[in-house]
Amino acid sequence: MTTSREIRLLTPADAPVFRDIRLDGLRQNPHAFLATFELENAMPISRFEERTLTSSVFGAFVDGELLGVAGYRQQDGVKESHKAILWGMYVRPKGRNRGLGQDLIEAIVAHASGSIEQLKLVVTSGNEPAHRLYRRLGFSEYGREIRALKHDGRYFDDILMVRFLAAG
Ligand SMILES: CC(C)(COP(=O)(O)OP(=O)(O)OC[C@H]1O[C@@H](n2cnc3c(N)ncnc32)[C@H](O)[C@@H]1OP(=O)(O)O)[C@@H](O)C(=O)NCCC(=O)NCCS
Secondary structure, X not given: OOOOEEEEEOOHHHHHHHHHHHHHHHHHOHHHOOOOHXXXXXXXXXXXHHHHHHOEXXXXXXXXXXXXXXXXXXXXXXXXXXXXXXXXXXXXXXXXXXXXXXXXXXXXXXXXXXXXXXXXXXXXXXXXXHHHHHHXXXXXXXXXXXXXXXXXXXXXXXXXXXXXXXXX
């Protein structure tokens, strides 16, 4: 059976499915994200609509179902606008290990190239699947924040990574 696969930018009209997958990620992988399920579950839908406008958020759809998301946001400020932060990378468990994570990053790189020179991200130490994905796709480590997060009494280090893109 053939499956249809599409990577595209989300719009405010996608807010309900975006909210659903985002909350799924926060619930399933609480240590992978800075935000918490409780915080975002309490947010009105308008906050998710807004995010599709203040960031470029890509969705990976398989047979019309949103199975993965990742976004990037250009940094504020004249002297930092050549950089962007990649955030919110999440693929539902049933969509993993078939290249959706890679496709999402490649879509972001293609969209950002020309206007953004550095794509930066943060990955929690010990999150090997994500760390491997980023290394494989050309991100390199430039720093580490020790005990960056404290959750349920446990500390987590943040690994800071960057990929340099072709300048416009
Ligand atoms: C990290 C994450 C986004 C990766 O998503 P994914 O869609 O599984 O990523 P990919 O499929 O592109 O790559 C994953 C693996 O599948 C393999 N793969 C890709 N396509 C494949 C295929 N067609 N057949 C078999 N394996 C395949 C890749 O080589 C990779 O292998 P590796 O882990 O041994 O290096 C996902 O695991 C996730 O959402 N994790 C929880 C949230 C999280 O940690 N987010 C990151 C926060 S920084």
